Amino acid sequence: MNPQQSTKSKTQSEAKPLTMAAALNRAMRDALTENENVVIFGEDVGPLGGVFRITDGLNRDFGENRVWDSPLAESGIIGTAIGMAMYGLRPVVEMQFDAFSYPAFEQIVSHVAKAHNRTRGAVRLPMVIRIPTSGGIGGVEHHSDSSEAYWTHTPGLTVVTPSNPTDAYSMLLESIRSDDPIIFLEPKSHYWTKEPEATELEELPMNKARVVREGDDVTLISYGPTVALALKTAELGAAEGLSVEVIDLRSLSPFDDETVGASVRKTHRAAVLHEAAQFGGYGAEVAARVTEREFYHLASPILRITGADIPFPAPLLEKFYLPNPERILTALNSWNWED
Amino acid sequence: MNPQQSTKSKTQSEAKPLTMAAALNRAMRDALTENENVVIFGEDVGPLGGVFRITDGLNRDFGENRVWDSPLAESGIIGTAIGMAMYGLRPVVEMQFDAFSYPAFEQIVSHVAKAHNRTRGAVRLPMVIRIPTSGGIGGVEHHSDSSEAYWTHTPGLTVVTPSNPTDAYSMLLESIRSDDPIIFLEPKSHYWTKEPEATELEELPMNKARVVREGDDVTLISYGPTVALALKTAELGAAEGLSVEVIDLRSLSPFDDETVGASVRKTHRAAVLHEAAQFGGYGAEVAARVTEREFYHLASPILRITGADIPFPAPLLEKFYLPNPERILTALNSWNWED
Amino acid sequence: MSTILATPLPIELPDVEPLRLIGDTGKAVPAKQRHGFEIPELATLLGIYRSMVVARRWDTQVTALTRQGRLSTYPSARGQEASEIGTVSAMSPSDWLFPTYRDSIAVLTRGVPTAEILTGFRGDWHCGWNPHEHATAPQATPLATQVLHAVGFATAAKLKNDPIATVAFIGDGATSEGDAHEGFNFAGVWQAPTVFVIQNNQFAISVPYSKQTRARMLADRAIGYGIPGFHVDGNDAAAVYAVVTAALDRARRGDGPTIIECLTYRVEPHTNSDDPSRYRDASEVEKWRAKDPIERLERYLVSEGALNQSVRDEISEAAEATAKAMREALNQEPKLDPMELFENVYVTKRASLQAQQAALQTELDLDGDSKK
Amino acid sequence: MSTILATPLPIELPDVEPLRLIGDTGKAVPAKQRHGFEIPELATLLGIYRSMVVARRWDTQVTALTRQGRLSTYPSARGQEASEIGTVSAMSPSDWLFPTYRDSIAVLTRGVPTAEILTGFRGDWHCGWNPHEHATAPQATPLATQVLHAVGFATAAKLKNDPIATVAFIGDGATSEGDAHEGFNFAGVWQAPTVFVIQNNQFAISVPYSKQTRARMLADRAIGYGIPGFHVDGNDAAAVYAVVTAALDRARRGDGPTIIECLTYRVEPHTNSDDPSRYRDASEVEKWRAKDPIERLERYLVSEGALNQSVRDEISEAAEATAKAMREALNQEPKLDPMELFENVYVTKRASLQAQQAALQTELDLDGDSKK
């Protein structure tokens, strides 16, 4: 069966998942069903269903040869996944948290990202590296990192992150079907957020950003865990008479210059939100590239509203670190709005 | 003997080194002499003196207990250096090339960067991680990476890089004396560049940027291997009537906002140069932060003139990848100079 | 001699039972099965027993309060007291311990105050104690990384002719990480005075030993590093204490590192958020609960006449006092100072961080004002 | 049985000589010292000998041209021909090889054309051949990483009931890396059909075995993964071939992985830019040059009457032809297309990369114009 034949929307509409966790689970289930080369392995992804239960039931339903627990070694997981992908399988592996992908850094940066280029296109590595990312759940040290800047700076990697169940489903399925290796960042604080009943998001390829709320005064550029934050800020802003356009980037690499550029040319102002530290963070790329392209349309510098340049705090202190709507609005008010 | 008592300038003037390699060697020699807690280890840094011979003679002169070859494992080198630094030693370790520091990524990001913060200042890790960085020497795959963006995005790390022998000496000595862990990037293409006889650079703390050439029309922000490139471009520019100010950042983290800001407020235009890929590269931070601070002084967007968003090319193709003076001048000419 | 190891291994190596000095039922193992080790003196064992009882009570209390949501997370070491306490009881105060998240009771036994241990699990800061004050490193979360720290620390001490040793705890799962290997190997080459105590509790979260490695036993790893390896009954505090003591002596004598595998079992869930019903039978857990290390040592002490009612009472009281202190520590509101977030990122102050700190202070001040 | 491994190891394990089937002087080792292995048939050995001679000539030629600066770098495998060729001669064409930078002669013997091997060392592209065409992965530079790829590939084949095996070469130094450990361990648990061939040439650039590990031998590592380990004379092509063949059979039978340590020596510098006088005695090198693996096999074949002058002549001619082809390949100007730099970074085309590609094209066009 040709995986491309099954249409995403059909599979999805059959049973619309309510939480992002359920959506991700369904995407893997559908991928396992549609393509016998899809395999899933990693730490605790088998009978336990992963520490977040995202692979719940898959080991039971597809068996040990399709979904299994590996020994506890991240470089080992990525390295063996590379070999499997070279063979022709489509491994979907889980790093338990961002910080626990670091032991696999060399395999990801020196091999996953480079094998296709190294071999002039002869070796493809169709693999997905799922990483529950970011904070907001009061995790102890090493459980709340945001690692996107490391991956997005690495040529050869594609980095995407959904912010809602609909996207989680379609983007994960698209990632598994992709012939490129994909870093798939799952905002863990939103695993259990339910899709508002009313939402009927349009299907969109994963390399496109989405305008999730229209506005005129300022463009808030967000992704993964900060999309909900941006929307909340927009609500508050509206109450104060500020019309905020919210963009969900969805794909961090590649970056959708068109969608973002169009918005900024309309609003003339923009801010980018993320949880990671600011210095050299992903927001730097967003600010730099949008400024390069839209400088003469900008009324004020692009703001970065992000985590501070400190290690992610202990659980009881994370609220001081994470951007919040008030902080964002204060930052926006720092602009000279007379210009 | 208190290491802080010996003045840098004195030791240095005794025998001014000619190449950066010799300067670095002398800095380590002086550090080993002045402080018995300094130790040096890593792959091949003993009798061989390192693959670039930067530790030449140190094992012979200081013995196996001060300078020695470790087993071949980068995580092992960093991890054991952490333990030694906890004990009170000041390890100076070498990663043979940027790409071979990646196996140590977890130890660097999750421990080196975080131990002091984790323990509320109780545990200090005075260690220096030397990394020969960047391309330009026709190295085969994995021998020409520029890893600075990974380190500079990591709170807790200090990242510096010299561009000339004088700085190489003083900055390495200052790094070894520092109580913070330092990532010390050595532009390998300049190891054998000799200091022009005439140069008498002033001593400068390593956290300060240096204006290495004054100019009025544009600020070229460079560091490590791109400083010489920037200077060459400035020469060419001068011939065309373009007055280029060249800044050598020296410290990548922290960033010297004052020196760079002052220059940009004077020239109203800036470009940042580096070898690493552009997307999410260090130049993004430079462009973003300088724009944030100096937006109303900027006549045009800050340009990033960098490597392309591709893996570092094979030796015979690197010349197409590395920025060159013509490319830089062309880029500068892309600005609307009428503004 | 020219025998060769060039045949499949199962043929070469004999079956092995873990070393034990006191059997399941609390009886001393016959001398000829003790492989040269002696049962520690009663006074020593009584001290260990006392620490184990106190630790169990403390662990139980922490677990209960974690279930109530008072702590962010807590990985219990219930059932592993013989390994945990047997090990640290063999250490001298100046030897350094490199523990993991699992080893809170070992840290407690080292003398770190309750409140300082709970800091990390409650979430007011990452590490609550000053490692230099207690010769105890922060509890490592990134698996196996601490093994290398222990080797580096020990090597530094050796270079300085400082006669201390280090002990690194590591779990069975974590031995699969590259860092474990690098640590064992560096220690062998450098003859670092380090004792590696592998607590093989047979699970890494949900993953059983059989999916972790095909090694007969983890002690076998030692052979590949040219260092001694011991396979010890991890529920026999006497055996753990005796072997760790011998290994520490060896280390201090300059004879290098040792790997000690303590075979035990994690009777509790991995942490409070785990659900073991998904991956193991309750009956297996019950089997191991019956092999309780505290009961075993207690039976031995009783049979040797070393544990009378008044000692028992005293120990109970100490345990209750520790539990009470634990509850009280937790009842103290944590002192949270968001400004501290910026204080120790670097030793050398940074203007940019001070600016971020000031911005947060302004935000909090405004917030305070708006709430007035 | 309840023997125990609870004593320092040197007491437990016997001295071990590496397995050899043909001795230093070219004589067959007595049957009872062959540990169950048979000397391969003469026809097989003659084929191996032929490949070794060709490989030596090729390697010598490449080394010479590298000294002249015609290649960017070249790590010679001179003196390791028995390990390199003995191994790949045991493989079937559909088995996959995962080589390192050191193993060009193995890649050559697999049938990859000279020009395609030299691509990487000359520097026109990172890897010159299509791995799928030759069942040979790119030569790995990041040490030990390829071990995991070999395990993953083999596991995938096993999952698909595809009866192939994989072979990963790895150096003595690289066995210290975490990835080597993870690879051996994963292979054990998954019973991957992989053969790990450790070429212990006793140096990692300048670092001798004694600073790399305290293990008696690297084959001992196998014990800690519950898999078979063999310690083989890496200068005896017959032994290497026999043991690798047995291990591949085992793998294909579903009996899992094997570690084979080939004890040999790097007689050349690490690469052309190395200076061995800084770290080892020339006399040691001479000692090992005298143990030349080609001469040893030659003596055996001659003594068995399998190598007459006409065969020798034919082999010499083949070797010269290979060297000539090598020189010719290098005389071809490399085809360099800077536009290709952007073509295969992703399978899925990216607008941003196409823009960067176009910008470079414009720059080159302008440059071309300006030079007209």
Ligand SMILES: Cc1ncc(C[n+]2csc(CCOP(=O)(O)OP(=O)(O)O)c2C)c(N)n1
């Ligand atoms: C590098 C890394 N990977 C993954 C994790 C997540 N994790 C925490 S504990 C654990 C299981 C560890 O098992 P084991 O080593 O046997 O120790 P135990 O918990 O049984 O004491 C895992 C996978 C981690 N902390 N660090």
Ligand SMILES: Cc1ncc(C[n+]2csc(CCOP(=O)(O)OP(=O)(O)O)c2C)c(N)n1
């Ligand atoms: C991860 C990594 N670290 C360091 C290097 C640099 N390096 C290349 S070869 C080498 C020595 C390898 O020795 P060994 O594994 O014994 O192989 P040999 O060269 O002797 O064949 C080193 C340190 C590398 N390529 N990769």
Ligand SMILES: [Mg+2]
């Ligand atoms: Mg365990």
Ligand SMILES: [Mg+2]
């Ligand atoms: Mg070697």
